[in-house]
Amino acid sequence: MGLSSGDGTRMKVVTGDAGYVLEDVPHLSDYIADLPTYPNPLRSNPAYAVVKQYFVHVDDTVPQKVVVHKDGPRGIHFRRAGPRQQVYFETDEVHACIVTCGGLCPGLNTVIREIVCGLNYMYGVTKILGIDGGYRGFYSKNTITLNPKVVNDIHKRGGTILGTSRGGHDTMKIVDSIQDRGINQVYIIGGDGTQKGASVIYEEIRQRGLKVAVAGIPKTIDNDIPVIDKSFGFDTAVEEAQRAINAAHVEAESVENGIGVVKLMGRYSGFIAMYATLASRDVDCCLIPESPFFLEGKGGLYEFIEKRLKENGHMVIVIAEGAGQDLVAESLQSNQQDASGNRLLQDVGLWISHKIRDHFARQQKMGITLKYIDPTYMIRAVPSNASDNVNCTLLAQSAVHGAMAGFTGFTVGLVNTRHTYIPFNRVTERQNKVVITDRMWARLLSSTNQPSFLVLKDGVEEAKEEEEPSFLRSKNGVEEAKEEEEPSFSRSKNGVEEAKEKKGLDVREA
Ligand SMILES: Nc1ncnc2c1ncn2[C@@H]1O[C@H](COP(=O)(O)OP(=O)(O)OP(=O)(O)O)[C@@H](O)[C@H]1O
Ligand SMILES: O=P(O)(O)OC[C@H]1O[C@](O)(CO)[C@@H](O)[C@@H]1O
């Protein structure tokens, strides 16, 4: 086995036979010599006495790719999460803190609760602080004392009891605050920006040689964090979106030529819109940032609306907030950003509703009634549902086990249904997006029977180039497919799928 570490990102990579690669996470012992270890208190915890194999084997890793071919390499693996026989902190020594950053997401309170209860019930830790109001709270606000009693029923509430914010990431001030307060475990809950912030905090802590474990718990209803199966809160958001879609459907089917338009969150990734559409069955057309669309002419949205109204008398359109931004920008220019530097988007739901109304009014062939529903914040301000609560609990416990075991600079996440520790750079280097050449998007198209908005060119479907949103392109001008997923159909020479091949999709594979 070979170990290579250390460009700027301090990658710890272990290689093995048959193309095995472990992308390992840092450990406190990487930069602090002679750290003492202690038996894990869980070894004498009656709740675990009956559990065989409760402790994770030191060599357990989880493959990123589960679909493999006979002669293919075994690929990238991540360290399996869970309790270790030996820990690197004594119970009384631990002084933990928790911070939540970025937008709200169902389940934040559950994760906070379970970190507190996990630290206290499993490891006997009593010194736990809440950081008030996101990263800037480290240096500009008082802390909140946390214990199991304080957090007992917070999982029933939406939002975060700690408060959150965008911007205000001052690495030096944050690490000074961690050092001054004697904090040695930092639990950071947030999205892609937050994990980038966590990564630089970890680097600074390492530079200073501090015995401080930094653990990230990825949060985003957009589900745009790469590598992991799904982020917590996503299922709840999709479920909540059903109410808005239902309302749009009821309104639309109650009138002649009724159209319901629902805008859902998803800045750069259309996962919420895609899953809400697949779950509902009432949606006729789903528009996402990754799939450019156009309005006028053959194969365009207006033509499809007219067709659907003639067939069914009503229709429902779900649009992700980041969809069609280039089209909106033609009439409304804005380069505004939020405090974290995220681009503020135009209201595409409102824009498209006006466009559709205008079109049918001008055309005078068909009178329509359009209702626009914008449940944006309603789907993320709710408490998490049952399955997300379980998800949050396991993520929180995994983070606690990891920090106690001395791992640092990691994000916890489900990879192929197993909990893992993933190096920060892996989850921050790109955003997870719907890959429209993947089978999931094909399944959606099959379910809604909507147009693909690709135009025929020499018998081959192609995206209308000028309408591809430029802000969606990655560095090389190419979207990266979610690596663990196989493209659903083979590519034609110019990188575009042929319509015929799509229909031959093998749907037997889940
Ligand atoms: N590259 C970065 N380096 C350091 N800190 C960052 C970086 N990007 C974002 N942050 C900080 O992380 C915090 C959260 O970032 P952001 O507002 O982008 O939300 P997020 O974590 O991406 O969540 P959401 O999914 O809601 O957008 C902010 O305090 C921001 O200042
Ligand atoms: O209005 P806010 O709170 O800045 O957040 C809006 C953004 O946050 C997200 O919900 C991600 O957390 C995006 O879907 C959305 O664009």
Ligand SMILES: [Mg+2]
């Ligand atoms: Mg973000």
